[in-house]
Amino acid sequence: xxxxxxxxxxxxxxxxxxxxxxxxxxxxxxxxxxxxxxxxxxxxxxxxxxxxxxxxxxxxxxxxxxxxxxxxxxxxxxxxxxxxxxxxxxxxxxxxxxxxxxxxxxxxxxxxxxxxxxxxxxxxxxxxxxxxxxxxxxxxxxxxxxxxxxxxxxxxxxxxxxxxxxxxxxxxxxxxxxxxxxxxxxxxxxxxxxxxxxxxxxxxxxxxxxxxxxxxxxxxxxxxxxxxxxxxxxxxxxxxxxxxxxxxxxxxxxxxxxxxxxxxxxxxxxxxxxxxxxxxxxxxxxxxxxxxxxxxxxxxxxxxxxxxxxxxxxxxxxxxxxxxxxxxxxxxxxxxxxxxxxxxxxxxxxxxxxxxxxxxxxxxxxxxxxxxxxxxxxxxxxxxxxxxxxxxxxxxxxxxxxxxxxxxxxxxxxxxxxxxxxxxxxxxxxxxxxxxxxxxxxxxxxxxxxxxxxxxxxxxxxxxxxxxxxxxxxxxxxxxxxxxxxxxxxxxxxxxxxxxxxxxxxxxxxxxxxxxxxxxxxxxxxxxxxxxxxxxxxxxxxxxxx
Numbered sequence: 221x222x223x224x225x226x227x228x229x230x231x232x233x234x235x236x237x238x239x240x241x242x243x244x245x246x247x248x249x250x251x252x253x254x255x256x257x258x259x260x261x262x263x264x265x266x267x268x269x270x271x272x273x274x275x276x277x278x279x280x281x282x283x284x285x286x287x288x289x290x291x292x293x294x295x296x297x298x299x300x301x302x303x304x305x306x307x308x309x310x311x312x313x314x315x316x317x318x319x320x321x322x323x324x325x326x327x328x329x330x331x332x333x334x335x336x337x338x339x340x341x342x343x344x345x346x347x348x349x350x351x352x353x354x355x356x357x358x359x360x361x362x363x364x365x366x367x368x369x370x371x372x373x374x375x376x377x378x379x380x381x382x383x384x385x386x387x388x389x390x391x392x393x394x395x396x397x398x399x400x401x402x403x404x405x406x407x408x409x410x411x412x413x414x415x416x417x418x419x420x421x422x423x424x425x426x427x428x429x430x431x432x433x434x435x436x437x438x439x440x441x442x443x444x445x446x447x448x449x450x451x452x453x454x455x456x457x458x459x460x461x462x463x464x465x466x467x468x469x470x471x472x473x474x475x476x477x478x479x480x481x482x483x484x485x486x487x488x489x490x491x492x493x494x495x496x497x498x499x500x501x502x503x504x505x506x507x508x509x510x511x512x513x514x515x516x517x518x519x520x521x522x523x524x525x526x527x528x529x530x531x532x533x534x535x536x537x538x539x540x541x542x543x544x545x546x547x548x549x550x551x552x553x554x555x556x557x558x559x560x561x562x563x564x565x566x567x568x569x570x571x572x573x574x575x576x577x578x579x580x581x582x583x584x585x586x587x588x589x590x591x592x593x594x595x596x597x598x599x600x601x602x603x604x605x606x607x608x609x610x611x612x613x614x615x616x617x618x619x620x621x622x623x624x625x626x627x628x629x630x631x632x633x634x635x636x637x638x639x640x641x642x643x644x645x646x647x648x649x650x651x652x653x654x655x656x657x658x659x660x661x662x663x664x665x666x667x668x669x670x671x672x673x674x675x676x677x678x679x680x681x682x683x684x685x686x687x688x689x690x691x692x693x694x695x696x697x698x699x700x701x702x703x704x705x706x707x708x709x710x711x712x713x714x715x716x717x718x719x720x721x722x723x724x725x726x727x728x729x730x731x732x733x734x735x736x737x738x739x740x741x742x743x744x745x746x747x748x749x750x751x752x753x754x755x756x757x758x759x760x761x762x763x764x765x766x
Contacts, residue, residue, distance in 0.1 A: 271317040311752040319381040327380040386748045393744030401725045412719035413674040414654040418712040422668035437624045450558040450606040451578040456551045460596035463520035467513045478508045525590035525597040637705030
């Protein structure tokens with residue numbers, strides 16, 4: 221399975237990798253100099269040594285992270301985010317420092333060429349070196365002032381030397397024969413499966429909870445119904461309708477408005493009479509005029525709302541003074557229905573700006589900026605934040621009942637899975653076919669069950685349309701057995717092992733040496749990585765950030 225996934229990703233994302241190779245390198249180098257230093261202590265301490273680097277200085281940070289970002293693109297084919305890049309960069313530099321101490325030589329041109337061919341960024345769909353991809357990358361460097369061929373050559377040469385250190389630290393990689401046997405069995409066992417999928421939506425048991433059951437469920441799950449903190453306040457609204465009479469309209473304005481928004485207007489249907497056909501602006505002038513007035517009225521409403529906020533700001537209005545100042549201006553206030561952060565305001569349904577602004581307000585910011593609404597504009601004012609609380613059962617009874625019924629339904633669905641498994645095993649042992657057994661059980665239990673056969677496969681080369689949750693069921697499954705039901709994505713799944721043929725566990729098996737080599741490489745890389753991790757941690761502990 222792992223091999224298939226790797227090949228699939230390489231085939232489908234090769235173009236993306238090629239683009240990232242040219243784009244992400246530059247973005248990393250452009251941004252790395254502006255990013256904060258490791259430990260964010262550059263303004264408080266003079267130095268933070270890491271081998272022969274000073275992690276405080278921007279120059280050494282760029283040397284560390286900039287080279288690492290380019291290296292990551294070459295080695296894995298795509299960029300790393302900062303959280304991933306930092307440990308990679310530190311280990312890479314520690315390896316390079318060790319390579320210098322051990323006098324690991326620079327690669328010869330032939331060695332460097334061989335190394336480049338092994339880099340994932342320059343490989344084709346089959347994992348082979350793609351000269352065209354490499355040449356396109358080389359061409360992209362021409363005239364690039366931020367990423368030169370000299371920089372790329374230096375990074376590649378350093379990476380070659382880092383690779384030599386990794387090989388020295390990794391060693392041969394020790395693998396037990398039992399490890400190879402276990403992995404070979406898992407990857408190369410031939411499976412033939414029948415799969416039964418139970419539709420959860422079709423399972424509708426009758427559940428009538430009593431008051432005592434509801435009360436007990438609510439008591440056990442009261443934390444789930446806690447009412448979060450709520451915004452409580454009021455608003456001053458500026459309806460656009462109040463400003464329609466103030467909108468001045470000219471034909472030039474209407475024509476310009478139409479030209480900017482032609483798709484908003486639909487010409488009236490033809491009457492079928494032999495009258496001259498009117499098209500374009502003249503055909504929809506009344507629509508344009510109406511839309512123009514509304515548009516400008518909204519703008520006037522927003523300007524009026526903004527004027528109010530400026531007035532309050534200029535008067536340095538306090539919470540106690542705001543109501544008086546609003547009354548003096550003749551502004552009418554509207555009390556808002558309290559709402560939580562995960563809700564929209566019932567008074568302005570769907571208005572994300574109102575919800576967002578409401579929870580930016582508080583004792584230190586009493587009112588919002590002017591906010592656009594469906595009907596015009598508004599300014600919202602903070603009165604208080606209602607603290608979180610656990611509600612009474614009566615306040616959330618409908619929700620509690622719904623949750624209880626669903627929890628019981630889920631539990632009974634799990635029980636149904638046991639019933640179906642036992643019934644399926646019994647019918648199969650009596651000689652009934654899988655399809656016939658599934659159909660009979662579906663009718664008996666009143667649920668929708670789909671039967672499907674999966675052609676013979678191995679986990680090393682699985683069918684592309686298979687449900688990957690099935691793989692976890694195979695570990696303890698023998699031929700002729702039915703698995704327990706697993707539940708995911710609105711369905712329950714049971715697997716019947718029609719056939720299970722174990723591979724030959726012997727070096728004569730063509731896959732034996734390949735798996736042995738893969739496991740040895742994993743073990744060796746783990747050893748090298750642990751050594752480098754320890755080296756990095758010791759250096760960072762020796763000069764901790766304040």
